[in-house]
Amino acid sequence: MMPPLPPARRARPALVFALMLAPALASCAVQPSIRYPSLLPRAIESRSDAEPDIAIPVAVADPATDSVLADLRKTLDKTTAAFAPAAEAAERLASVAQGDKVGGERWIAAQTALANLDGYRATTSSALTDIDLLAISRAADGKPDYPAITSLHNAAQAAFEEQSARIAAIAERLPGA
Template sequence: MNRPPLRPLAPVLATILLAGCAADPTAYPSLAPRAVEKLGFEEPETVPAPLVADPALDARIAAAAAKRADAARAFDAAATRAERLARAARGAAAGSDRWLDAQTALAELDSLRAAHGEVVGVLEDMAAQRAQALLPAYPALEKAREEAKAAATAQTQRIDALTRALAPATASATA
């Protein structure tokens, strides 16, 4: 067997392998902050997207506003009637004719408030669709939403005040 002698190369190979282990034991990496660490972890400022007029959305907002105005007028007319009936029923026993008339008017108010609430829901859906599309808030839509929500809250408070003015229904009055 003719093998080349490796014995003469052994010291050279050992020197090469040991040279890889040789390092300066006093040189450590710097613990000073690196340039990238000095920047911080805050989100960078983003420039808001420019607001682009949306005629189709403006038309939908106008239609919803018109429907809301109609619902508000109907509610106000019915609320005036319900207030008159509630004043007439003040002090009347639960189950009396005046009390029943006032309760019927309150039920009508609830129905009209629901029509107004439907418009609030439509406006909320429009805003949600814009948010899902990652579009910026649309000022006309936000204004219409806030006005509709404020009107809905006022309607609820008006109904609650009329309800409190009437005698509570009792089990014996309905039996």
Template sequence: MRHPFPAPAPAALLLLLATAGCSAPDDRYPSLLPRAIEKTSFADPVRPVRESAPDPALELKIGEQQAALAEAVRTFDAASARAQTLATRAAGAAAGSEPWIEAQVALAELDTLRSATAAVLGDTEKLATDRALSGQPAYPALDRLLSAQRAAVAAQIERIAAIERSLAPA
């Protein structure tokens, strides 16, 4: 004789058995809600930035460094224009040709001038480092000068690379 209901599939029986234990909570397990220690922030506390007092000696050094940067950038820009002219003349010339060599010499001069700008940056970074090591607060004018010098060095590196890319490879 045939039963009116088909026999349950084995997977259905396993599912029924697996969920049977979930039907009656008995509070034996800990809560999954965050504990008090887990709500604690481990971020650094926000401390007010100390105002730096005006420093006439530092302002004088900053002025000297600004003048040195301006001179280094002016000298580099003049040499860069000359190097660009020589590179344009050497465009399409074979490596080792006279115009190519002249452009390469101009690029070497540019690299020397870029290192002079980097030296000015190094002097300013030493000022900032000495100030930080002595525990003094940041000095906004010094930070602005450092940013300007870093930008100038980066721009000079890119300018040299752009001129170099226009020449035939060695």
């Protein structure tokens, strides 16, 4: 039989076993390099999604713009006033030319009256373009909408559309249309 081991030698195999088992157990432990996300609110969650308040600029009276608009209004009024009797004359000539052949004297007179109406419509279109350019110029300068420009634009657009419709109606009545 073997003699019993001294107490210091008996503890040694347990120590060796614990040292061999330590790396295996260490792999099961929580590794300090893994970080879990915080449950605190993130910066994106604390921002506001509300639309920002935008100050709407108010148009200030502009004498230069008002002067240009007054001239354009006079042109538009004069053209509209002259268009009405010219359109009535063109309608009468178109009625007379209905029995005439294309290229006849009455047909040529009616076409000439239509060309006269096109001149009035071109003047209205030019005024409308000038109004648009005035609005575009103000917008390019960063100025707010000017109510007088909008009002005159609407009036000029309505006059242009009315003149175009009347010219088209008269042209339809002519032979060869």
